[in-house]
Amino acid sequence: MNDTTNQLLDNLNALVVGLFLLTAFGIVAMRQARGCLNLFIIQSLLLAASAALLGLRHQTEHLYGVALVNVISKPIIVPWLLRKTSPSEIYTRREVDQVLNIPTALLIALALAILSYFLGQPLLKAVGPDFRGPNVPIGIAGLLLGAFTITVRREAVPLLIGLLVMENGAFLTGIAISRNLPLLVELAIATDGLVIVFIMGVLTRAVQKQIGTTAVGSLATLKEAPDTTEESEVAK
Amino acid sequence: MSVLVILLLPLIATGLVCLPFKRFWAPTITVISSLAVLILAGHVAWLTSSGGSITSDLKIGMLKWIAVDGLSALILLLIAFVGTTAAIYSIGYMGHDHLTTGKLRLYYANYNLFVFSMLAIPVLAEPTLVWIVVELTTLCSALLVSFENTREALEAAWKYVVLSLMGAGMALFGFLVLFAAMQASGSTGAYTWSNLVLAAPLMPPVLLQTAFLLILIGLGTKVGLVPMHTWLPDAHSQAPSPVCALLSGIETTAILYVILRLFPVMQAAPASHAETWATVLGLLSVGTAAFILLQVRDYKRMFAFSTVEHMGIILTAVGLGVSVAGYSAMQQVVSHCVTKSFCFFAAGVVLLAVETRQIASVRGLIRKSPVAGAALVFGGLAITGAPPLAVFLSEFSILKAGLTQREYLATALLAIFIVIAFFGIMFHINRMVFGTEGNGETESSNHLSPSENGKTFHLPFSCRLALLIAAIPVLVLGFYIPQPLQDLMAQAAAVLTKPTP
Numbered sequence: 077m078n079d080t081t082n083q084l085l086d087n088l089n090a091l092v093v094g095l096f097l098l099t100a101f102g103i104v105a106m107r108q109a110r111g112c113l114n115l116f117i118i119q120s121l122l123l124a125a126s127a128a129l130l131g132l133r134h135q136t137e138h139l140y141g142v143a144l145v146n147v148i149s150k151p152i153i154v155p156w157l158l159r160k161t162s163p164s165e166i167y168t169r170r171e172v173d174q175v176l177n178i179p180t181a182l183l184i185a186l187a188l189a190i191l192s193y194f195l196g197q198p199l200l201k202a203v204g205p206d207f208r209g210p211n212v213p214i215g216i217a218g219l220l221l222g223a224f225t226i227t228v229r230r231e232a233v234p235l236l237i238g239l240l241v242m243e244n245g246a247f248l249t250g251i252a253i254s255r256n257l258p259l260l261v262e263l264a265i266a267t268d269g270l271v272i273v274f275i276m277g278v279l280t281r282a283v284q285k286q287i288g289t290t291a292v293g294s295l296a297t298l299k300e301a302p303d304t305t306e307e308s309e310v311a312k
Numbered sequence: 313m314s315v316l317v318i319l320l321l322p323l324i325a326t327g328l329v330c331l332p333f334k335r336f337w338a339p340t341i342t343v344i345s346s347l348a349v350l351i352l353a354g355h356v357a358w359l360t361s362s363g364g365s366i367t368s369d370l371k372i373g374m375l376k377w378i379a380v381d382g383l384s385a386l387i388l389l390l391i392a393f394v395g396t397t398a399a400i401y402s403i404g405y406m407g408h409d410h411l412t413t414g415k416l417r418l419y420y421a422n423y424n425l426f427v428f429s430m431l432a433i434p435v436l437a438e439p440t441l442v443w444i445v446v447e448l449t450t451l452c453s454a455l456l457v458s459f460e461n462t463r464e465a466l467e468a469a470w471k472y473v474v475l476s477l478m479g480a481g482m483a484l485f486g487f488l489v490l491f492a493a494m495q496a497s498g499s500t501g502a503y504t505w506s507n508l509v510l511a512a513p514l515m516p517p518v519l520l521q522t523a524f525l526l527i528l529i530g531l532g533t534k535v536g537l538v539p540m541h542t543w544l545p546d547a548h549s550q551a552p553s554p555v556c557a558l559l560s561g562i563e564t565t566a567i568l569y570v571i572l573r574l575f576p577v578m579q580a581a582p583a584s585h586a587e588t589w590a591t592v593l594g595l596l597s598v599g600t601a602a603f604i605l606l607q608v609r610d611y612k613r614m615f616a617f618s619t620v621e622h623m624g625i626i627l628t629a630v631g632l633g634v635s636v637a638g639y640s641a642m643q644q645v646v647s648h649c650v651t652k653s654f655c656f657f658a659a660g661v662v663l664l665a666v667e668t669r670q671i672a673s674v675r676g677l678i679r680k681s682p683v684a685g686a687a688l689v690f691g692g693l694a695i696t697g698a699p700p701l702a703v704f705l706s707e708f709s710i711l712k713a714g715l716t717q718r719e720y721l722a723t724a725l726l727a728i729f730i731v732i733a734f735f736g737i738m739f740h741i742n743r744m745v746f747g748t749e750g751n752g753e754t755e756s757s758n759h760l761s762p763s764e765n766g767k768t769f770h771l772p773f774s775c776r777l778a779l780l781i782a783a784i785p786v787l788v789l790g791f792y793i794p795q796p797l798q799d800l801m802a803q804a805a806a807v808l809t810k811p812t813p
Contacts, residue, residue, distance in 0.1 A: 219485055242482075275451045298464055
C-alpha cells in the first residue's frame with residue numbers, strides 16, 4: 077500500500093479514536109440510562125472501526141476478526157442480555173442525585189484526559205514506531221474515564237457501562253500496541269464482556285426485587301462500626 | 313492428559329447437577345467430582361515434585377497454552393483440597409430444609425463453575441487467558457456471594473463485582489502492555505509465562521514496570537491488598553460459609569499466584585523495583601488488618617481481615633527476597649490455605665449454632681456447642697500462628713529469612729503486626745467461647761436463638777467430617793512436612809527465582 081493511502085488510514089483512525097474519546101465524555105455526562113447505553117453502543121462501533129482501520133493499515137487480518145466480534149457482541153448482544161436479565165424500567169430512569177454535578181464531573185474528566193496524554197507519552201516512546209498512534213493515550217483516557225464514571229454513578233446500568241468503557245479503553249490501546257495477540261484470546265476477552273453483562277444484570281434484578289431500587293450506590297450498610305449500621309436500618 | 317481431565321471434571325459436574333433428580337443428587341455429584349479432581353491434582357503434583365514434566369505431550373495446537381510447573385502444581389493441589397473439603401461441608405451446611413431443591417441445584421452448579429474457573433488459573437500459561445479466568449472467578453462467585461439474597465449479601469456481591477472488575481480492567485491493560493513489551497524485546501515465541509521470563513532482559517523497562525504496577529494494583533484489588541481491600545470483608549463474610557472458605561482460603565491465593573508469576577520476569581529485567589513494591593504493599597496490608605482486627609464486631613469479618621493480613625505476609629515474604637524467603641512464602645501459602653478454610657468451616661458451624669454474626673452476642677459457646685467452640689478456638693490459634701501449628705512454622709521461617717536478609721525494619725514490623733493480630737483475634741474468640749453472659753453485654757440475649765436454651769446444638773455429620781479432614785493438615789504440617797510436599801514447595805520456590813529454560 078502506498079504512502080498516501082497509509083496517511084489517509086492514519087488520519088481516519090485518528091478521527092475515529094477522537095470520536096471514541098467524545099463518547100467517553102458523553103457517558104460521564106449523560107444522566108439517562110438509555111442514553112448511556114446508546115453512547116456505549118456508538119463507542120463500541122468506533123472501537124470496531126478503529127480495529128478495522130488498523131488491520132487495513134498494517135495488514136493484520138485478525139484485527140478484522142476483532143472488529144467483527146465487537147460489532148456483533150456489544151451493539152446487539154449486550155442490550156439484548158440487559159433486556160432479558162434486568163427489569164425494563166431501569167432504562168427510563170434519570171439520575172438526579174449524582175455524586176458530582178455535571179459541569180464538575182466534566183471538568184474532572186477533562187483533567188483525566190489530559191493526564192492520560194502525559195501518561196501515554198513514555199509508553200509511546202518505548203514501543204516500536206509501527207505501534208505508535210493516538211490509540212494509546214485515548215485508550216488510557218477511556219480506562220480512566222470509565223473508572224471515573226463508576227465512582228460518580230449510583231444507578232446499576234451506568235455503573236455497568238462504566239466497567240465496559242474501561243474494558244473498551246484497554247482494548248483500544250491493545251489493538252494498537254499488542255495487535256498480534258492470538259484471535260482466540262481476543263474472542264475470549266469479548267465473550268467475557270458478555271458474561272459481565274449477564275451476571276450484573278441478574279444481580280441488578282435481585283437488588284431491585286429485594287430493595288426496590290436499582291440505585292446500588294445507596295447500598296452502604298456494611299461497615300466496621302455496627303452502630304451506624306443499625307441507625308441506617310432504622311432510617312430506612 | 314490428567315490436566316485436561318482436571319479442567320473437564322467440574323464442567324461435567326456442572327452439567328450433571330442441573331439434572332432434575334432428587335435432593336441428594338447434586339451434593340453427591342459435586343463431592344465425587346471434587347474427590348476425583350483432588351486425586352488427579354495429587355498425581356500431577358507428585359509428578360512435578362519429582363522433577364517430571366507432564367506438559368511435554370501437550371505442545372500441539374491450542375494446548376500449548378497449558379503448562380504445569382512446580383508453582384502451578386502446588387496451587388492446583390491446594391485448590392483441589394479446599395474444593396473437596398468445602399464440597400463435603402456444603403452437604404450439611406446447605407442442607408437445611410427451607411432451601412428449595414432448585415435453589416440447591418443452582419448453588420452446586422455455581423459452586424462447580426467457580427471451582428473450574430479457579431482450577432484453570434494455575435494451569436493456563438498464557439497471561440491474557442489467565443486474566444480471563446480470573447474474571448470468571450469473580451463472575452462465577454458473585455452469585456454465590458449474593459446467594460442468601462439478603463440486603464447485605466446483595467450489597468456485598470455488588471461491591472465485590474464492581475471493584476474486582478475495575479481492578480480487572482486495569483490488569484487487562486497491564487497484560488496488553490506486557491505483551492507489547494515482549495514484542496518490543498524482539499521475542500517471537502508464544503505469549504507464555506516462561507517465554508516472558510526469557511524475553512525479560514531485553515524488554516523496555518518503562519513498559520515492563522508500567523505493566524507490573526497495573527497488574528499489581530489491578531489484581532491486588534482481588535487479592536485484597538490494603539488500599540483496595542474494602543470489598544473483601546463484605547464479600548467474605550456475607551457468602552455462605554463453604555463459599556467463604558473457598559473465597560478466603562484459596563481464591564485470594566490463586567490470584568496472588570498470578571502476581572507472583574511476574575516476579576521472575578521482574579528479576580530478569582534490570583533495575584526493577586518489584587520487591588520494594590511488594591514489601592510496601594504487603595506491610596501496609598498486614599498492619600492495617602492487624603489494627604482493624606482489634607476492633608471487629610463480626611467474627612466472619614474477623615477471619616476475612618485475617619485473610620488480608622495473610623496475603624500481606626505472603627507478599628512481604630516475597631518482597632524480602634525470593635531467593636531466600638521464596639520457600640517460606642510457599643510454606644505460608646500452603647498453611648494459610650488449609651488453616652483459613654478450616655477457620656471458615658468453624659465460623660460456619662458457629663453461625664449454625666447461634667445464628668448471629670455479632671461477636672458481642674456470642675458468649676459461652678463451649679457450653680452450647682462443644683464442637684463449634686473447640687473448632688473456633690483451634691482455628692483461631694491456628695490462624696494466628698500459635699505453635700505447634702502450620703502457620704507458626706511458616707511465619708517463623710519468614711521472619712528468619714527476613715533476618716538473614718538483614719531487612720531488620722521490615723521483619724520487626726511484620727513480627728509486631730503478627731503479634732497484634734494474634735491478640736486481636738484471640739481476645740474476641742476467647743470471649744465468644746469461654747465468656748460468661750451478662751457482663752455488661754445485656755443486649756446480647758435478644759439475638760440468642762431459641763435452640764440453645766440449655767440444650768447443646770447438634771452439628772450435621774458432614775460438617776464434622778469436613779472439620780476433621782481440614783484439621784489434619786493444619787495439625788500435621790506444624791511439625792512434619794512430608795518429603796513430596798517439601799520437594800513440591802522447593803520446586804515452586806525455584807520457579808519464583810530462576811528463569812525456566
